[in-house]
Amino acid sequence: MGIIEKINRNNDIVFWKGEIPVEFLYTAGVAGERFYRELRDSGKIVGSKCSSCRSIYLPPRIYCERCFTETDEFVETETPGEVYTYCIIKYDNEGNRMEREEIYAFVRFPGVTGGLIHRLGEISPEEVNIGMKVEPLFKENRVGHIDDIIYFKPYREK
Amino acid sequence: MKMIKYGGIALKERDFKEGRVIVFRDAPKAKYLWDCGVAISRFLKGLKEGKIIGRRCFRCSRVMVPPRMFCEVCFRGTDEWVELSDTGRVNTYSICYVTWDMIRIKEPQIPAVIEIDGASRGMGILHLISGVKPEEVHIGMKVRAHWKREEERTGSIRDILYFEPI
Numbered sequence: 001m002g003i004i005e006k007i008n009r010n011n012d013i014v015f016w017k018g019e020i021p022v023e024f025l026y027t028a029g030v031a032g033e034r035f036y037r038e039l040r041d042s043g044k045i046v047g048s049k050c051s052s053c054r055s056i057y058l059p060p061r062i063y064c065e066r067c068f069t070e071t072d073e074f075v076e077t078e079t080p081g082e083v084y085t086y087c088i089i090k091y092d093n094e095g096n097r098m099e100r101e102e103i104y105a106f107v108r109f110p111g112v113t114g115g116l117i118h119r120l121g122e123i124s125p126e127e128v129n130i131g132m133k134v135e136p137l138f139k140e141n142r143v144g145h146i147d148d149i150i151y152f153k154p155y156r157e158k
Numbered sequence: 159m160k161m162i163k164y165g166g167i168a169l170k171e172r173d174f175k176e177g178r179v180i181v182f183r184d185a186p187k188a189k190y191l192w193d194c195g196v197a198i199s200r201f202l203k204g205l206k207e208g209k210i211i212g213r214r215c216f217r218c219s220r221v222m223v224p225p226r227m228f229c230e231v232c233f234r235g236t237d238e239w240v241e242l243s244d245t246g247r248v249n250t251y252s253i254c255y256v257t258w259d260m261i262r263i264k265e266p267q268i269p270a271v272i273e274i275d276g277a278s279r280g281m282g283i284l285h286l287i288s289g290v291k292p293e294e295v296h297i298g299m300k301v302r303a304h305w306k307r308e309e310e311r312t313g314s315i316r317d318i319l320y321f322e323p324i
Contacts (some may be wrong), residue, residue: 005196005227005235014199014313025181027169036180071207076287144180 040144081157121151242276243302289322
């Protein structure tokens with residue numbers, strides 16, 4: 001019976017190699033659009049604020065998941081932010097060892113629900129610690145992309 | 159409590175071109191390797207040798223092409239490899255003036271399901287028809303495989319370039 005027929009030699013295995021062309025355009029939506037515009041035009045990190053429970057969401061969203069109300073107010077987040085957790089990256093997307101390690105952190109801001117995942121700079125992996133204060137370093141020519149923030153760097157009081 | 163219904167915001171090609179909306183473009187690498195399994199492996203090897211291979215079930219006597227190792231009618235394994243002819247009849251067809259990636263073409267492509275001679279009724283493979291005017295194609299038309307030259311065959315369904323009328 002055919003069901004017990006097997007491929008016993010490696011050379012007999014046939015596989016089909018292919019590539020599916022996939023391209024996409026992604027728009028960030030009402031709140032996301034506002035977030036990227038503020039980032040680009042005024043170098044601000046904005047969250048959205050619920051007028052009912054006063055929660056501030058980052059990245060901003062158009063409704064409050066606690067109250068089911070519209071979050072129609074956009075507010076600038078206060079810096080410095082705080083490293084909530086971090087990770088030291090040694091391999092790239094393809095699994096190749098990177099020449100320089102990168103530090104990615106989840107950065108939270110005072111009074112804000114959520115936060116941003118971004119690179120840390122001007123600091124070595126040994127020096128990073130949870131709870132450290134960080135501030136964003138913006139690019140000169142911003143295009144409306146999360147990379148308009150070059151990285152977050154340790155906060156120094158002026 | 160304020161509740162607002164969002165009807166959505168329609169975006170037009172113009173909005174993207176004129177930079178009215180922030181947009182992220184990307185093309186993920188969607189590479190794949192598909193394991194052909196026992197039946198299709200044999201089928202593709204057959205094509206490389208210039209043969210169309212099917213599979214017979216002894217209980218229902220059906221000859222299936224493309225071959226499969228399991229008979230879905232009898233719920234049992236199939237039994238025997240069968241070498242089929244490279245001729246057949248058009249079961250159904252379509253005349254396409256647009257390619258799969260939405261490019262308009264003058265000379266139409268004619269994809270068709272070809273019932274292979276020697277296989278059971280309704281058993282066939284999807285392929286292209288060529289060497290005939292689109293208006294002359296009809297259901298039941300007898301066709302023969304036009305093969306690539308032997309040294310060019312790779313063990314692919316494209317080892318048959320197209321089917322042409324006999």
